Amino acid sequence: MSGDLIETQGLTVFYGSHRGIRDVDLTVRQGEVFGFLGPNGAGKTTTMRVLLDIIRPTRGRASLFGLDCQRDGVAIRKRVAYVPGELALYGNLTGRRYLDTLDRLRGRRAAPFYRRELCDRLGLDTTRRVAEYSQGNKKKLSLVAAFMAKPDLLILDEPTGGLDPLVQQTVLRMVQEARREGRTVFFSSHILSEVQAISDRVGIIREGRLVTVERVDDLTAQPFHRLRLSFAQQPPAEAFQIAGVTELDREGPSVRLEVRENLAEVMRIAAAIGITDMETQPVTLEEVFLAYYGEKGVDRHGQGA
């Protein structure tokens, strides 16, 4: 086995005539946190389900720990824990009994103190019935069930969805701790900030195709800035018509710009007009995605995605 813990080659899934994923070649290295990015319906969950042998590929192959996902599914899943994105838990059990049940089905007992610690950190009351849990608490329970087993690989589908910001931070810390312990985390998200915070590398999937795998630093080195500039009075219409600058919209004395080059010139013009405020605007994943690959899926090198 090489250092690649997850490896897929030409992985393709069709649901009848509908596209799931197409020709996904992906490697995730041992001990890294790999963020899997993409809008809803892009194929993130499908890829994860194939890795867990919940869905069989139409074509291609997938292996974990050097073992074939279909042939050696049981051996693989002994070393993997999964948090599904669409949570459905056994509602008639209490949280504690749910964790006990998963422990037994996994065939090994998680350390009770570690399990308690995880519950405490996430603020989870395990004495209540799962059916009475909010979506957030169900997510917490699912996270405890995954982390308590201390698996070699954690597959987390939108692990912070439905959690409040403080708990989200705790989950991200738990992921980082898992990495420090040498475990591998493969997680999906469409929240760029959390991916940025904890991932070593990211893969972006769009319409079922893996369009890039990059280090986070490279991904976040955005090729543009997006600014909102406010002035004492409305600036002239042609003020920012310079190379590399696109005026997105204007609202009274404010202008929104996307600046790919000539940032210093933009600043000089703004100062000359009489700038009163400047705000850099956060970029959503969708915008980064479009900036990198264009509306038609053409990447920044001009190649079709």
Add this chain to the structure above:
Amino acid sequence: MDRVLSLLWKELRERRGAILWWGLGLAVFGYVVLYLYPSLADQMAAMDMPEVYQMFGDFSNLGKLKNYLAVEAFDVMLVLTLGFYAALTGSGALAGEEETGTLETLLALPLARWHVVIAKVAALGLTLAALLVIMAAGLSLGLNHVASQRPVEYDALDMLWASLNVWPILMFYGTLGLFLGAYLPSRGLASSVTAALLVVSYLVNNLGRLVDVVRPYRPYSPLYHYSSTAVLEGRVVWSDELLILGFTLLWVVLALLSFQRRDVTVHIWPWQRLSARRRAAQRE
């Protein structure tokens, strides 16, 4: 094996409410049926309705305890009602969990798919057996009441065997539902088809006793091979029992094969999956 037993235990725990309430209902039903027997026996003996007798079996006198039990306790009520329960439970065992989403959690654990199917079949079998045992308890209590008024030729053990005699035919429909749940795209479709087959086989078997056009088709009805009186007469028709159990085994094997190939959470017909595979192969 430990994991299969753990899964079986989880399944049984989930069904304990159903076992309790269905069991209670069946026990009360069994008790009431026999409680009423002493006051109905003479009226039923005096009834002269050969078509009705024939429809429910080859009975000449419903005033006899054996015939009364066969019709009132072990025919329509038990086979149809528990048959529907078995069909719905069987079709929901895999397809129901798939629709609620819990099957995804289960299959992400180190369980082989056959572990899941075997645990589900075992849970279905034990649940049905438990319900029948509870019903037999109700019948036995009712039998005590009958025995206090007139001599009876049966005891509690006879009630137990007569109740458990229904188990193979219930398993037939339960495992058929399980197989269809693993093969068809949705639970609704699987349970509808299973329930419809149960109704059709009931009608074919019972109407076939009266209607000449239907009569030749009776042997094709699974219920033709179930006898509500055989155990009460102290005999077992092994050819029928083996036929029903053979088909039950066939449904289990087909459920195993279908579930092994199933793309869980996808809800498509098997041939859609195959045609996607063929198209992908052609593109290569």
